[in-house]
Amino acid sequence: MSERIVVVAAALLDAGRLLAARRSAPPDLSGRWELPGGKVEPGECPEAALVRELREELGVSAEAVARVPGEWPLREPYVLRVWTARLHPASAAPEPLQDHDDLRWLTRDELWDVDWLDQDVPAVREVAGLLEAARNTAG
Numbered sequence: 001m002s003e004r005i006v007v008v009a010a011a012l013l014d015a016g017r018l019l020a021a022r023r024s025a026p027p028d029l030s031g032r033w034e035l036p037g038g039k040v041e042p043g044e045c046p047e048a049a050l051v052r053e054l055r056e057e058l059g060v061s062a063e064a065v066a067r068v069p070g071e072w073p074l075r076e077p078y079v080l081r082v083w084t085a086r087l088h089p090a091s092a093a094p095e096p097l098q099d100h101d102d103l104r105w106l107t108r109d110e111l112w113d114v115d116w117l118d119q120d121v122p123a124v125r126e127v128a129g130l131l132e133a134a135r136n137t138a139g
């Protein structure tokens, strides 16, 4: 039986918009859009991994807010878990420093304008529900 490796990804939210990142590698994923993140290292807690990946990949200072319910299989042995996250007030703006070549802040109505990785679609659907609920609460 193979060990599962958790990939943590951020639904980084700001003013009702979600950050989408376009992968620049590897070739089979490049050009497709994902939630930024990466593999949890041995002994690391998932929220810390998320903060580390966001710093390395986007140059931001951010924090995990809440787990998005669900877990989605990626290619073996990886599984995807998603947290909502927010930028700290003093954070730099995200830049595609590593693994990505473009970033977009998407409103609820723009969420499906990018070509998400197939395996990310169920996770993005969950996040869409959260954005919808937030919009309804905000009136």
Ligand SMILES: Nc1nc2c([nH]c(=O)n2[C@H]2C[C@H](O)[C@@H](COP(=O)(O)OP(=O)(O)OP(=O)(O)O)O2)c(=O)[nH]1
Residues within 6 Å of the ligand: 007, 008, 009, 029, 034, 035, 036, 037, 038, 039, 040, 053, 074, 075, 078, 080, 099, 117, 119, 120
């Ligand atoms: N970060 C991220 N990875 C995803 C998503 N969807 C998806 O299939 N993946 C895959 C791509 C990779 O095979 C794996 C995570 O790899 P990564 O390259 O982001 O992880 P990492 O930063 O820890 O990379 P490395 O240290 O191995 O170079 O999960 C997603 O939404 N976010």
